[in-house]
Amino acid sequence: MTRNSDFKQVVRARMAATGEGYTAARAALEQEAYDAARAEQERLVGRLFTGGRIERVPAKRKVRTAVLLEVLSRFEPGRDYSEPEVNEVLLGVHEDFAYLRRELVNYRYLQRADGRYRTVAQAPARSAIERQEIPAWEAHWLPGFLAGDFRRDR
CATH class of the missing domain: 1.20.5 (Single alpha-helices involved in coiled-coils or other helix-helix interfaces)
Structure with a gap:
């Protein structure tokens, strides 16, 4: 309860x-x-992705985070990735793969250790300020995704 x-x-x-x-x-x-939350996520990223790619990374944090969650769904939870493997996944989304990789680490969706990347083990704890900038979809989708329960859809 x-x-x-x-x-x-x-x-x-x-x-x-x-x-x-x-x-x-x-x-x-x-x-x-x-x-x-799903409808909000679809609204935020729906207009930015064409053929699985984005033309530009959004400046607004909430929309950028929604894009990062979409990009994160292309990774397999718990799997270790080398930097070239991460770059290859990200190049399928946008030509500025280094920026996307940095943002995924900064938003605590990917962690880096010894030159290897992997999705975080659990959803990051967010401060009150961060929660204002994070779409509601994160709280609903991310824990299940990281646990390996589902990829993009439930």
């Missing part, structure tokens, strides 16, 4: 409105949040 009393109130309000039990109401609300 959640410890967030605000969310509990929303769940209870749905229970009262629909007659659902707590578990069903909570699951429905979580699915709605997932669907909304």
Whole structure:
């Protein structure tokens, strides 16, 4: 059971409105949040990708992060990549592979050690300021992706 009393109130309000039990109401609300986050992600990256590539890296952080999450889906969680392998994956997205590689490391989606790269083991903890700049899709999609539960879709 959640410890967030605000969310509990929303769940209870749905229970009262629909007659659902707590578990069903909570699951429905979580699915709605997932669907909304997915729609936002698709909206943010949909206009930037053509044929699997982006023409330019967005300047706005929220949109750039959405693009980075899309790019991250091209990596296999838990697999070690050499720098040339990372570059090859990123060249399939944009010609400035070095910038994308740096951003993936800076946003803590990839970690680098001894010249090898791999996806992080768990979703990074975000400060309140970072959460304002990160699309909601990260919280819904990233933990499952990193656990190997799914690639792009659920």
